[in-house]
Amino acid sequence: MEIDLAFSSRLGTGPASSSRVQLIKWEVLSLGWCKLNTNGASSHGSNKAVIKGLELVWKEGYHRVILEVDSLKVLKLLGDGDSGTRFSRNLIFRCKEILARCWEVSTVHILREGNEVTNWLAKYSGSLPLGTHVFDYSPSGLDTLLYADQARAVSPRMIVY
Numbered sequence: 001m002e003i004d005l006a007f008s009s010r011l012g013t014g015p016a017s018s019s020r021v022q023l024i025k026w027e028v029l030s031l032g033w034c035k036l037n038t039n040g041a042s043s044h045g046s047n048k049a050v051i052k053g054l055e056l057v058w059k060e061g062y063h064r065v066i067l068e069v070d071s072l073k074v075l076k077l078l079g080d081g082d083s084g085t086r087f088s089r090n091l092i093f094r095c096k097e098i099l100a101r102c103w104e105v106s107t108v109h110i111l112r113e114g115n116e117v118t119n120w121l122a123k124y125s126g127s128l129p130l131g132t133h134v135f136d137y138s139p140s141g142l143d144t145l146l147y148a149d150q151a152r153a154v155s156p157r158m159i160v161y
Contacts, residue, residue, distance in 0.1 A: 021157070023156055033064045039110065039118045050067065067105055068109075078099070
């Protein structure tokens, strides 16, 4: 009995916590919008990924962008810019400077399951040389996830709070 309670509490299903299952799927874009997703980047790396990504989509001529980040910390910093380190403040200032250009950028938090393709690409990037990579075709092994997005497949995620 004690083992069951400890195990269920650790999983977030016991009496000490609440949880629910959320169905998550990739969201189709409205016409004229593009998505920029920085999933898989570390905290400082995510800030740099946001800057490089925003610069890339600006250069490519996209002016209606949905910026998806998997880090609530980064999303908060983009919102209020309150950060403890000078390095982070400089990165956030640069991000906000780019966001202030004449374009429409919507920033949203996304769970990993909300864009499995980006998550796969983040892992795949470890096998590539350092630098920015733009693909004109899908790398081998990605097709199944692309088909799942096209079919509007959902992934369940246990949310514990």
